[in-house]
Amino acid sequence: MNQSTPRCGEDPPYTLEDFGWTEEHERAFSKYTGRYLAGRVACRQKTVWEVLIDGGSVTAGISGALRKLGRFPAVGDFVVLLDQPEAGASTIVDILPQKTCFARGSTGREGGDQVIAANIDTVFIVTAAGHDLNARRIERYLAIAHASGARPVIVINKSDLADDPATLADELASISSGIPVIPISAVSGEGIDRLDPYLAPRTTIALIGSSGVGKSTLINRLMGRPVQDTSHTRDYDDKGRHTTTVRQLFILAGGALMIDNPGLREVGIGTASAGIADTFPEILELAENCRFSDCRHEEEPGCAVQAAVAAGTLSAARLESFQRLVQELAFERDKAEIGLVRLEKKRWKAIGKMQRDIGKTKGR
Numbered sequence: 472m473n474q475s476t477p478r479c480g481e482d483p484p485y486t487l488e489d490f491g492w493t494e495e496h497e498r499a500f501s502k503y504t505g506r507y508l509a510g511r512v513a514c515r516q517k518t519v520w521e522v523l524i525d526g527g528s529v530t531a532g533i534s535g536a537l538r539k540l541g542r543f544p545a546v547g548d549f550v551v552l553l554d555q556p557e558a559g560a561s562t563i564v565d566i567l568p569q570k571t572c573f574a575r576g577s578t579g580r581e582g583g584d585q586v587i588a589a590n591i592d593t594v595f596i597v598t599a600a601g602h603d604l605n606a607r608r609i610e611r612y613l614a615i616a617h618a619s620g621a622r623p624v625i626v627i628n629k630s631d632l633a634d635d636p637a638t639l640a641d642e643l644a645s646i647s648s649g650i651p652v653i654p655i656s657a658v659s660g661e662g663i664d665r666l667d668p669y670l671a672p673r674t675t676i677a678l679i680g681s682s683g684v685g686k687s688t689l690i691n692r693l694m695g696r697p698v699q700d701t702s703h704t705r706d707y708d709d710k711g712r713h714t715t716t717v718r719q720l721f722i723l724a725g726g727a728l729m730i731d732n733p734g735l736r737e738v739g740i741g742t743a744s745a746g747i748a749d750t751f752p753e754i755l756e757l758a759e760n761c762r763f764s765d766c767r768h769e770e771e772p773g774c775a776v777q778a779a780v781a782a783g784t785l786s787a788a789r790l791e792s793f794q795r796l797v798q799e800l801a802f803e804r805d806k807a808e809i810g811l812v813r814l815e816k817k818r819w820k821a822i823g824k825m826q827r828d829i830g831k832t833k834g835r
């Protein structure tokens with residue numbers, strides 16, 4: 472943790488309830504009696520976790536058993552700590568069941584999803600007026616947000632730089648099928664109050680988006696004081712360095728919990744098939760009328776999806792984006808199941824089947 476970041480212990484004393492602890496957690500925790508404490512992970516630095524507990528925070532490691540199982544607590548997780556003051560350390564010995572889990576596909580060869588944050592109620596997909604605004608990337612974020620179980624909200628920051636922020640919002644609304652799109656300026660404060668409905672006390676919001684869109688600037692504004700470093704680079708671009716390097720949970724003045732994340736350079740789709748269905752509901756609906764149940768919506772006869780493109784009711788770019796995500800999903804699943812060997816051959820075969828599977832997960 473860098474020096475400018477205040478430790479949670481410096482904030483007024485909070486209770487577990489303030490961190491979002493519920494009766495469900497209480498029940499799951501009740502089997503632990505003795506020198507056990509419950510807490511919520513606020514920050515992870517490689518092998519050290521900062522955990523918020525009743526009245527303060529502790530720094531902890533994890534038990535050998537958790538390590539062996541590869542169960543590493545994520546920011547936002549509720550955990551069980553074994554309190555060992557004589558050893559000068561606390562140890563995380565269990566992770567309580569997660570309500571939601573926000574993950575992205577890893578871009579490495581091993582595959583598998585990488586947890587970004589746990590127990591998130593709302594995901595602010597933060598983009599910025601100007602170069603970052605990209606419908607295709609937002610569809611990607613939406614797919615993983617939908618799959619996580621958290622509610623997505625699209626936040627267009629830097630509205631002060633846009634000639635007409637309302638038009639930008641309208642453009643994005645057309646790809647987001649009912650998801651709220653809120654233009655704000657973290658610098659001028661314009662539109663910030665429209666985020667209030669999502670900032671109820673004890674609910675958890677994660678900020679995700681590219682580097683430089685202003686996630687930390689937004690946290691600082693909502694905290695009412697500078698808790699996070701922000702970049703002073705004027706002409707930020709996608710290749711720019713990342714200012715925030717660790718995920719961290721903050722408690723806003725109003726009582727909501729907000730997680731700042733490092734900018735995501737690449738968002739793999741991971742295994743978020745249900746998320747794809749919710750992101751492209753109109754395509755799944757059209758596909759029900761295709762002649763072939765395994766239609767790929769390419770050149771098949773009787774394809775209702777292609778017919779909609781021809782009729783101008785579905786944009787070709789959106790269909791392309793859907794197909795790209797479906798292919799990526801097929802690829803990720805194969806990677807998880809059979810490794811990279813034999814992949815190319817299997818890859819294309821899987822796509823038709825994948826689209827059928829996605830149809831089945833719709834609405835789940």
Ligand SMILES: Nc1nc2c(ncn2[C@@H]2O[C@H](COP(=O)(O)OP(=O)(O)OP(=O)(O)O)[C@@H](O)[C@H]2O)c(=O)[nH]1
Pocket residue numbers: 628629630631632655656657658659681682683684685686687688689700701702703704705707712713714715716732733734735
């Ligand atoms: N004009 C304008 N600039 C903004 C706004 N919000 C943030 N910025 C600027 O954008 C730059 C990047 O902001 P950060 O908050 O560091 O961005 P970030 O999303 O946290 O970036 P990473 O930590 O790298 O992921 C800074 O120079 C901010 O001052 C805004 O609403 N309007």
Ligand SMILES: [Mg+2]
Pocket residue numbers: 686687688699700701714715731732733734
């Ligand atoms: Mg940041």
Ligand SMILES: [Zn+2]
Pocket residue numbers: 758761762766767768769771773774775776777
């Ligand atoms: Zn079709």
